Amino acid sequence: MKRVAKDRDRDAFAELFEHFAPLIRSYSLARDPGAHLVADELVQEVLIRVWLKAHTYNSSKANVNTWIFTLARNCRIDYLRRNGRYASEVDADDLFAAIEADEPGPFETTQQRHTADRIQRGLDQLPVDQSNVLAKIYLEGKTQQEAAAELRIPLGTVKSRVRLALQKLEVLIRGEEQ
Amino acid sequence: MSNHHPSADRLSCFAAGSLPMNQALCISVHAEHCPQCRRELQRLELLGAELFSAVAVQRRSDNLKTALMAKLDTLGLEADTGSPATEPKPAAPANVPRSLRKLLPDGLQGVHWKRLSPAIYAAKLCTDVNGAKVELLKIKAGGQVASHNHSGEEITVVLAGSFSDADGVYRRGDIIFRDREHKHHRPIASQDADCICLTSVAAPIQFTGFFARLLNPLIRRSHYSS
Ligand SMILES: [Zn+2]
Numbered sequence: 411m412k413r414v415a416k417d418r419d420r421d422a423f424a425e426l427f428e429h430f431a432p433l434i435r436s437y438s439l440a441r442d443p444g445a446h447l448v449a450d451e452l453v454q455e456v457l458i459r460v461w462l463k464a465h466t467y468n469s470s471k472a473n474v475n476t477w478i479f480t481l482a483r484n485c486r487i488d489y490l491r492r493n494g495r496y497a498s499e500v501d502a503d504d505l506f507a508a509i510e511a512d513e514p515g516p517f518e519t520t521q522q523r524h525t526a527d528r529i530q531r532g533l534d535q536l537p538v539d540q541s542n543v544l545a546k547i548y549l550e551g552k553t554q555q556e557a558a559a560e561l562r563i564p565l566g567t568v569k570s571r572v573r574l575a576l577q578k579l580e581v582l583i584r585g586e587e588q
Numbered sequence: 589m590s591n592h593h594p595s596a597d598r599l600s601c602f603a604a605g606s607l608p609m610n611q612a613l614c615i616s617v618h619a620e621h622c623p624q625c626r627r628e629l630q631r632l633e634l635l636g637a638e639l640f641s642a643v644a645v646q647r648r649s650d651n652l653k654t655a656l657m658a659k660l661d662t663l664g665l666e667a668d669t670g671s672p673a674t675e676p677k678p679a680a681p682a683n684v685p686r687s688l689r690k691l692l693p694d695g696l697q698g699v700h701w702k703r704l705s706p707a708i709y710a711a712k713l714c715t716d717v718n719g720a721k722v723e724l725l726k727i728k729a730g731g732q733v734a735s736h737n738h739s740g741e742e743i744t745v746v747l748a749g750s751f752s753d754a755d756g757v758y759r760r761g762d763i764i765f766r767d768r769e770h771k772h773h774r775p776i777a778s779q780d781a782d783c784i785c786l787t788s789v790a791a792p793i794q795f796t797g798f799f800a801r802l803l804n805p806l807i808r809r810s811h812y813s814s
Contacts, residue, residue, distance in 0.1 A: 420657065420660065423657075423660070424653070424657065427653055427656065427657075431652065431653070432645040433640060433641065433643055433645065435645075436643045436644060436645055437640055437643055440643065450652050453652060453656075454652070454655075454656055454659075457656060458656070458659065458663060461660055461663060462663060472630075472633075473637070475637040475638070475640065475641050476633055476634055476636075476637035478637075478640075479633065479636050479637040479640040479641075480633055480636075480637075482640065483604070483605040483636065484605070486605065487605050491609070494717060499690045499691065499714075500609065500613065500687055500688075500690055500691065500714075501690070502605070504616075504686055504687045504689065504690065505612055505613070505616045505687050506616070507686045507687070508616060508619050508620035508626060508685075508686055508687075509619060509626050509629045509630060509633070512623070512626055512627075512630070522630070522631075522634065525631055525634055526634045526637070526638060529634060529635050529638045530638050530642075533638060533639070533642060544635075544639060545639065547600065547601055547604045547606050548600075548604040548606070548635070548636050548639045548640070549639060549640070549643060550606075551604070551605060551606045552606055553601070553606055553607070553608060554597070554601060568597075569595070569597040572596070572597040572600055573596055573597055576596055576597075576600065576632075576635075579635065581628075581631050581632060581634075581635050582596055582628055582631065583624075583627055583628060583631070
């Protein structure tokens with residue numbers, strides 16, 4: 411990633427492509443199965459952003475995975491907005507700018523890495539009904555209502571499964587209230 | 589104070605990018621004021637990244653790679669000259685949350701308020717495709733909003749000033765969720781300043797007071813009155 415940012419290294423960019431293009435593609439197909447053109451478009455859009463914004467990537471702030479996930483998420487929201495799913499002039503970047511503005515200290519950076527590792531290990535052990543709900547919401551981009559309808563479970567069950575999963579993965583700092 | 593946050597499951601939908609825009613706007617405005625929720629959201633993005641990285645992969649076409657690598661040539665120059673891909677930012681009105689700047693290019697001062705009653709003003713911002721209306725609401729200092737039922741969820745984020753209802757006092761950045769079960773809350777702006785809120789209403793609200801019923805025909809286009 412650094413080589414892409416600093417030296418505009420094409421070989422390094424090609425490596426990024428090899429790794430991330432299939433992921434972005436699958437991410438897009440998770441929401442729109444069969445829409446291969448849309449998926450290719452998203453791959454291009456995200457990776458062009460990676461190329462153009464590489465110098466703004468801050469490795470102490472987010473790992474490459476997270477950075478590219480947020481780019482893919484934002485590009486997908488903007489794509490859906492252009493195609494009428496959201497009626498608003500607001501860009502995804504505007505929505506998430508506040509989260510990105512925080513500069514983490516070295517402690518937070520280390521903590522973040524531990525959290526990511528723990529989540530990665532925890533995901534394998536998550537009960538299927540919980541990981542299914544997470545996949546609907548994160549990968550397929552479904553609202554909670556849509557997830558409930560597709561899984562044929564009440565909305566409250568979707569919410570509680572998400573919360574249980576977050577608890578198991580120890581994602582939240584404040585724990586669970588509400 | 590600190591219990592005026594979105595629930596964890598709603599924050600995770602926001603981080604996932606799957607929250608309807610009307611709700612996402614409200615969460616975003618809250619997050620701008622709330623370091624605690626920003627931290628949670630960063631962690632929820634980590635979860636998203638792990639799910640994203642673990643997604644089952646399908647074969648890609650190599651044509652795409654060739655096409656993209658060729659495209660880099662046309663982008664290369666731009667990329668070296670700073671950040672030309674992002675359009676020049678308009679001078680940002682200081683008191684407007686980042687996610688509302690496109691909707692409020694002239695800031696809160698430039699809002700065209702529509703008078704609903706002597707104490708209540710509203711300005712429509714946008715309507716989501718799901719029918720939810722996003723509005724600004726101004727309650728004059730000491731003014732009160734009529735009792736109303738919600739046929740759909742109402743989300744309120746305080747942008748300026750403060751207001752209170754039977755459940756508590758809400759200040760800048762606080763976010764309040766009200767659904768059908770919460771009836772008859774009667775928000776009152778504090779005496780010292782006008783209160784400006786961002787509100788998102790999922791479906792039309794019915795006013796329940798007698799006086800409000802009289803007002804209803806006048807306020808069809810908005811959800812609030814006094
Ligand atoms: Zn909060």
